[in-house]
Amino acid sequence: MPLHDVGYRPWTGTPRPRGAAGVIAGTGIRLAFKSRWLRRVLLFAWSPALVFAGGFFAFEQAVEESARGEPVSPTRRLDSFGTIGALVADSLGGRLDEPEAARRTVWSRLLLAFMRAPQAVLLAVVVGLVAPKLIAGDLRARAWLVYFTRPLGRTDYILGKVLTLAAIVGLVTLVPALVLWIVGVLVSPSVWVAVATSDLPLRIVAAAVAVTLPTVLLALAYSSLTAESRIATFAWFATWVACWIAHGALTGADMAAEAARAPTAQRGFDRLLGQVAGDPRLPRDGRPPLGWLARAAGLERTVDRWSWLSLYHAQGVVQAWIFGIEDRLTVVLPPLLALVAVALVSLVILFRRVDAPARA
């Protein structure tokens, strides 16, 4: 018997009535961070923020130069930050002669582009690394016996797992976006920028929730359907790829049909190169130069009627609505309903599956 063995002693404390979800989440996060790959991906996930922070800096320089009356144009010269900022503003639809409106447009679009383009893809990777093991691992190790013989219910368990994954997803989406906004304010010549863009942090939170909830619930639902985390991982990535391909194919078909109807329309690099070279034959149609960039990032107001098919594209449209870039209900509603449906169906699966072995 060890010297410090005091024998069995009754515990006389008062148990906390609630908080099991927090305990599950805390432990889940700690265990997830044991993965070297997750730590690497999370570190990498912050690198795009540097590039975007540069975008904020350049744009604010352009606004500053414009305010000083210096001629700022994308085609003037390429040796000043202001020029790059003007290029950014132009490509994102901001007019420097209206600095306040331009700031709102450019900041919103930069943040949306940041959350959509690099972070949403990294989010898929992070979720693919973490989520499959969260419930499948418990099923495999019969950890449900640990949980459901304790004073906690399915809701506590699911909430704990959702919080685990949401916290890690937040480190890829919410936190870098908020930090980016703060950095944007810090690199701006005036601190009044913070006031002018004070609604953006709330929009960032809302946009992050719009991404996180359906993503997390879907990934956990997959994880609850099998005791083999590999299968859940495959299902997760297969869903993303399949939805992306389906969306791409259908949208491509739509674009081809549109092109057939207007064969003379200027598109893509032709228009870009023509505008950069100042080709007088190319009429300016009111679209900004480098608008193809905005279109590629999904920022341009286009009718993407297949966006509800793909988790990534549906989230993009809803986020654009949250950032005030997209305001047409007919465009927003289908993807919004699709995301709600994904979340609800996933939730039903989770509630039916997580304690199924205990009830069997």
Place this chain on the structure above:
Amino acid sequence: MHAVHHSEPTPAVGACAGGDMPLRLEGVTKRYGARTVLDGVSVEVPPGITGLVGPNGAGKSTLVRAILGLVRLAAGSARVYGLDPATVPLAVRRRIGVVPEDDCSVPGLSGVEMVQYAARLSGLPSTEALRRAHEVLDWCDAGQERYREVETLSVGMRQKVAFAAAIVHDPDLVILDEPTNGLDPLERRAMLGRLVALARDHGKTILVSTHVLRDVQSICDRLVLLVRGRVRLAGSIAELTGTGTDELRLRGAGPTARLVECLTAHGVAAREVADGGGVLLRAADTAALHAVWSAARDAGFAVESLAADRRPLEDVFLAALAAADAADAGQPEDEVRSHAPA
């Protein structure tokens, strides 16, 4: 044989007022589709150690799940300290600790983390949970192994961790499913000792589901036999294994026939049991016991043991199984009993 009608509660030994009874099941019925897994199980478990035995598929695990409120019952009710697991499962589980038969762990946690985690899930504050986890693991003699991941531990060590996790929140009712699985004889004895200590020194109610009848006989006060979802036998071990007489069985080495003669000469009624079963005798008072020792000395018989005559629990178990088979087949029970091991 003490076959019990399954629709009536079976008070085992010891009287407990209704709300204080740790566990009371009344007509508990559970069906999975057309299959009835628990068929009107009625039993009461008072404080102490109760063995829950039965062949594979008898419904023991389902019964434990019913007690925890994990399964919805088709009929009947369960009460744990007066609480209904169907309506207040969390309050019930707060008072219960469970050691499952299956190996279970949270992947990635060490032994001490696992026990601390279990404590925190049961509502203990973080620091208190860690202190308590170490304390309970010390009591379970877990040593330094506690710092290794649970998946890498030996079967016996995992069993200790599971036991520590079950009692870390100081539950009133501890349910153990095959608690001595994978333990070496020394560890097995230590584990049984801990159960006895919990029951006798700390007033815990312990329900042990096991196939090892020797363990049941050595530590349990009561026994519940479940066969095909029905309680076929319930009562105190002493009552179930008693022969209905007050005879003592004397075992040892030496001339048994001569011993019987000497005992008779000393006025002690005795008879030899065939096949080396020793000698059965009646010694009601101290004088008679003195006479037994004198007779043994006179006969040159080396006494090894003198104890109340009991039927081996295995015989009781097999007889009850045979009776259950007969009852289910519609055969008269008396006929079966005559063929069952005595």
